[in-house]
Amino acid sequence: MTTAVEVKELRRVFGERAVLDGLDLTVRRGEFVALLGASGSGKTTLLRILGGLDGADAGEVLVPRARTIVFQEPRLVPSKRVLANVTVALPRTETGRGRRALAEVGLAGHARSWPATLSGGEAQRVALARALVREPELLLLDEPFAALDALTRLRMQDLVGELCRAHRPAVLLVTHDVDEAVRLADRVCVLRAGRLVTDEPVTAARPRDLGDPACLALRRRLLTDLGVQPTGTAVNSTATGAI
Template identity: 55%
Template sequence: MAQDSRGLIARPAVEARGLTRRYGPRTILDRVDLTIGRGEFVALLGRSGSGKSTFLRALAGLDHGVPGEGSYDTPDAVSVVFQDARLLPWKRVVDNVELGLKGEQPRKRALDALAEVGLTQRVEAWPTQLSGGEQQRAALARSLVRSPDLLLLDEPFGALDALTRLRMQALLLDLVARHRPAVLLVTHDVDEAIHLAQRVLVLDQGRFIVDLQIEFPKDHAAREMRFAEIRAELLRSLGVTDADLRRVA
């Protein structure tokens, strides 16, 4: 377990124990256990309906009234970014980021956060005037301005075109390196998970069936080979057969 600057054992950012969630007769999460360390970047993969978003919503405290058992412990400072940026259309971009912000100089902090994501020239724009990528930049600014210890991302780039998605991935890595929250990213994109995360989980039938540390050698050729191995392993765990892999190779 990680130690803090004083050499003391640091509590993890997330501890889930026996987490179970049901919708009617169907069990979506089946006694899930998970620990995420402080500052750790974890990606969560799974087929549609596997319970990825249900797990994220549980950690965010957004699943009130959903039957289930188990326990989870998360930090007080938790932020969530969804696939839909969820900006209030009647408020300008800077007002969306500043909304509900407590502490000193909330306006300055909102402006600084927007500068971090490259939206200095768009602070007075209305959300409908922003592109999809700009809206997600604003959503990231709104989350990170609150200095979260845990950042939850539910397919935040899923609706973006390929080029914008690559730019947003690079921006996310840069922001996470600066702010150092623990991160749980829900995604359908295997390559995105490998590229961004230090650790990748696969959820299937309510349980984690893969928990893989992502480490690469420094040599470029060896790195490319390892990337391909990890990608194939994750795809197989998602039901993609070796024959499928050969057809798309």
């Protein structure tokens, strides 16, 4: 596979603090990478730089031109119906693509709904459809499930996994949830002190059972690298493993 993201010696400084300090990262096309780190470790700063919303102070960042971001909040336009939110800033002739994207996320019947009538999970699915309708080569996910209840979160994880395998963009998911990372990603990275201290492949077969010994062993390593003492195991469907 060819490279979609190439980051070398990336540095971003706020005041006297280097949030990113010589960070290197490569993401291949079609690869799903999850990025873990404590609050304030620079995860969202990296995502914003890759998305073109922030700049680097030093280093090299190569990303595809076609890239989209899904944030923790759906960020829908209240005055536009669902279909118009999906196709916002696209030519009017693209409504067919918008309807197909809504069907992919299970919202074919909501094209004329208003954002205020949607549940949190439905609104986030609209945001996902809006991102995918643009056929990005790089999809950036900034804790997109954090505001959802546990069961909706699991359903959204499954949906995102299915859609990413179908569309094959390079994906970078920023999350605090170790189990979410293990469940979805091809690789899991841990960001600490401005650099990646862990870059582990997830070798367990899909669909993944978090009680599988390989998943449990990876989970323990990731928690240790995050500075958290592992306690217990994630063996049920509502375990979050969040830090």
